[in-house]
Amino acid sequence: MSNLFLLISLLSLLIFHSFITTSEILPFHNGREGEWRLLWPSIGISAMHMQLLRNNKVVVFDRTDFGPSNISLPGGRCRYDSNDTALKVDCTAHSVLYDVETNSFRPLMVQTDTWCSSGAVSPGGSLVQTGGFNDGDHAVRIFTPCNADSCDWVEYPGYLSRRRWYATNQILPDGRIIIIGGRREFNYEFYPKNEDPYSASSGSFWLQFLLETRDESENNLYPFVHLLPDGNLFIFANTRSISLDYNRNRVVKEFPPIPISDPRNYPSSGSSVLLPIDENKAIEAEIMICGGAPRGAFAEAGRGNFVRASSSCGRLRVSDEDPRWVMENMPIARVMGDMLLLATGDVIIINGVERGTAGWELGQSPVTRPVVYRPNGNPDWRFSVMSASPIPRLYHSSAILLADGRVLVGGSNPHRYYNFANVEYPTDLSLEAFSPPYLSIEHKPFRPQISSVNEILMLGQPFSLTFFVPLYLSENLLSVRIVAPSFTTHSLAMNQRMVVLKLVGVSRLTPDSYQLTAVGPSTAEIGPPGYYMLFVVHAGIPSWGSWVKIQ
Known part of the structure; x- marks a missing residue:
């Protein structure tokens, strides 16, 4: 490499770092807005749920009761389900396995309904997928990665003690998975459960906090859950949050409610991250929550009034002796956005809409430009707006970080059943990738x-x-x-x-x-x-x- 080229490269890096500490929401230029690439116009299903596995393959799945998908099960296989509300005999797939390295995919066979379910990866590397709707609400499904094309779902339909629809999962220090909440379920349980019926860990545990924080529909759906460095769980529901000692079923601490008291959980659908834990200094735990929809937005959208989403973000350093929320504003209001930690420790906020809320036909004004947030940047200049995707990602979209540093994005099914025509935002079966600015040549x-x-x-x-x-x-x-x-x-x-x-x-x-x-x-x-x-x-x-x- 010539000295001249090294000098030019060094100057470009210095300019880049100068830019990110002195600009606010101006878009990046010359590769600094990031780049989008369409991977597949259709993978046959809408990517409602996604999980990256240790072999760089991604399990993608939708619900099973929306009628036929656009990809067939292999070998003439069919799904027979007398409980299904759409098709009793279904020869199409509702789950696929996407191979990142070869940019290819193959259908998988899932039997019970996975609609609005939850998941976590076990210490051994298997995806443990829990709950759902109808005949899937008590199910546990396991997908174990392998090098052959024979890997598929293994299901245990009645394993869970309670109905887990819109629940949240979190891996624990001992390798167990805790499953929290669900529709009208104000409790939690563990996987694997202790098979001894007299053991405390074989059933569910009441959590009064979930009952207290339920919304106007008497639900508390998809609470935000993060494992803290002290071993307790941070649980956030709508506007309130606690630290829970799940071993003793005891609330250790209740934190102040988030200011700007818009609800943040489904269907208001903000998003959250546990910011990076740095072992090179005193251990701190800090939660960041962004976006959502004002109280009553769900009902208003049902009447055709699409209320503007929240642009506020809150940071709470829960490890402080007296934690207090610090509020900031995103450059773009957003509901149904996905917050992901990038490889650098920055946060990307991607997908969603600017008006309305989660639910069928209840979102308008898609936000197609991601935002990158730098947690350690100057407080006045932390947000940068990225380049726009040509594809709206509304209700039932998802995004994950890949090992190559890209963000995989898919889904959007804002209508009941697969609706591809005569609607403003058709069901989307495509898969695309966003390359953040750090991948620029x-x-x-x-x-x-x-x-x-x-x-x-x-x-x-x-x-x-x-x-x-x-x-x-x-x-x-x-x-x-x-x-x-x-x-x-x-x-x-x-x-x-x-x-x-x-x-x-x-x-x-x-x-x-x-x-x-x-x-x-x-x-x-x-x-x-x-x-x-x-x-x-x-x-x-x-x-x-x-x-x-x-x-």
Whole structure:
């Protein structure tokens, strides 16, 4: 690489970093707005739910009771379901497995109804998918990744003790999964349950907080749930939040209500993230919640009055002795947006509408431009607006972070049944990817490439990895981050988590390659067991993620 090219690249990076600390909502230019790419005009189903697995394949599924999809089950297979409200015999698929590396997909067979269900990945790497509607409301479904084309769903229809429709899942430090709430279910339970009927963990546990925070329809749907570094759960419902000790079924603390008291959970459908936990300094836990719809917006939309969504965001550092919400405003009001942690630790807010709320025909004015938020930026200049997708993503859309740093986006089914014609926003079966600005070609000289890393990282134990980078600037601009992939549905990225690992040191091996030493998560409360994407981030530019297992 010539010295002139290195100089030009360095100058471009300096200009880039100057830009992101001195601009507010001006769009990026020359590759800095990000780029969209259509992957498939149709994968046969609408991507209501998505989960990335450790082999870089994505389980995608819709509900089963909307009639035939646009992709057939293989080998003449059909689904026979006397409980189905649309088709008793259905020879089409309602789930697919998308291969990121080959940009291909194949149909999967799911039997029970997955509408508005929840999920989490077990420590062993299997997707544990829970609840749904009708004959699926007590079901547990397991999808275990394999290298062959024989992997498919395995279902346990009556496993759950309560009806779990619009519930939320969270992986726990001991590897169990907690399943919280659901339609008129003000309680929680665990998977796997203790098969001893006299054991406390074999049934459900009442949670008064969910009853107290229910909406005007007597529901409390898809509460926001995050595992905190102290082992307790942060649970947010509409405007209120608590810290829950689930082992003792005890509320440890109730936090102040979020200001600007618009409800944030379904159908008002804001979104939330647990901001990155940094092990290089004193451990802090901070929640960010953005968007939503004003109180009464659901009823108003039903009468044809589409109220403007909320543009407010709140940050709450729950680890503070006296936590207080700090409020900011997004450049674009948004309901049904998905908040995802990018590989850099920045937050992308994507999908949704500017008016209305979640529900059939209840959203208007699609927001097709994502927004990137930099949590550590100057408070006055944290938001940047990205380039627009040509595809509206309304009710029942979803998005997930991929190991290559892109954001996979799909879905949008704002009508009852598959409605492709004579409507303003047709059901959408496409799949597309958004490449954030850090994937722009101008940053190639600063992009690290991981050469080798241990596949298994132990809690609190040091490990080494080697990486290559054409133009290395400084150890002060280097970090190692692990990201737990989310189960995303209905504006909620369940189990999403980023830990910035403690960096011990860096040494040069050759002119372009380096070895660093870092330390695995200090506790299972900070990094629960399971599979993560590991990124090396240099000068704000991430590597592709390598899969590692925390145990």
